[in-house]
Amino acid sequence: MPYVNIKITREGATADQKAALIRGVTELLRTTLNKNPATTVVVIDEVETDNWGIGGESVTVRRKRGS
Amino acid sequence: MPYVNIKITREGATADQKAALIRGVTELLRTTLNKNPATTVVVIDEVETDNWGIGGESVTVRRKRGS
Amino acid sequence: MPYVNIKITREGATADQKAALIRGVTELLRTTLNKNPATTVVVIDEVETDNWGIGGESVTVRRKRGS
Amino acid sequence: MPYVNIKITREGATADQKAALIRGVTELLRTTLNKNPATTVVVIDEVETDNWGIGGESVTVRRKRGS
Amino acid sequence: MPYVNIKITREGATADQKAALIRGVTELLRTTLNKNPATTVVVIDEVETDNWGIGGESVTVRRKRGS
């Protein structure tokens, strides 16, 4: 009955890509820790690039600089 | 001074329902653990059904199948 | 299929009190939003008072002062 | 390599203010704990006032009352 | 630069199993969303069974019943 929260920047992930992420991480928990897929919960948060910081600056600023 | 985070799928919860949730969980912490309502914080996150997985698939897919 | 995370300071909550919290919040989600108790997940985090701050100081310091 | 999550009500914080928050908290972790800014991650969540509760009621209701 | 938080009950996961989880989820984010492994952060929380509830009761109680 694991709970997984995945945070990514909101930059166009499709429903199919998110479905693959949900399927993959649920399967990973089954194979590595024998966790029951039926009660594995996955929540994906997509975060605006203005609201995500790394290295002391926002991803918006980094993307503009080409980082 | 508890902090409570409630995550639900975004499927039309009204402001009144969310107010009832805030009131109820704050009261529950008072009655079970004697926590001070004045400093009890509750944050509700409503998550798109594409971004919520259980059983290895998204809630969007489950809803379409009638689960 | 809600997910609830409750953070409280680690100050001696008993297993019975935590069970009451789990039962109460699960029931609250059923009555206010018609959520299925079978897939409602509740995780309680107990946090050391040195690691919890409010008003710019730790709960350890506040408790010593009698706040 | 710290991870910081800051939750505030969605009430018009600007990109500049959020950038200042990201810069400030990254710098604070460097000065207090010698954490490497390059791998310090900051995520800001802006939460609707209907979805934030304190004292058993939503911030929306409190703002209307002038609190 | 994703951030992943995995919560599981504390029931004896080994360092090797947790390393496999970290490796697997980092790789999954690379293959599904082209995320850079170098800045993918994974945090695993192991939660006491008294502090994890599902179906309105703690995992401790469920384990005793054989669920």
Next chain:
Amino acid sequence: MPYVNIKITREGATADQKAALIRGVTELLRTTLNKNPATTVVVIDEVETDNWGIGGESVTVRRKRGS
């Protein structure tokens, strides 16, 4: 009434350092966003190095290698 969660590896942060972190981030929210310190909550989580991954491996492994 912001809520801040800071996750760091458990590697000997002292109560004084954590108090400085609580004081600093509370003050930062006051100066950047005019947030009321009295209701600013800060929770620090210290995470075992086996349970923290970056670049696809645990911090335990990285520390051994001298990274």
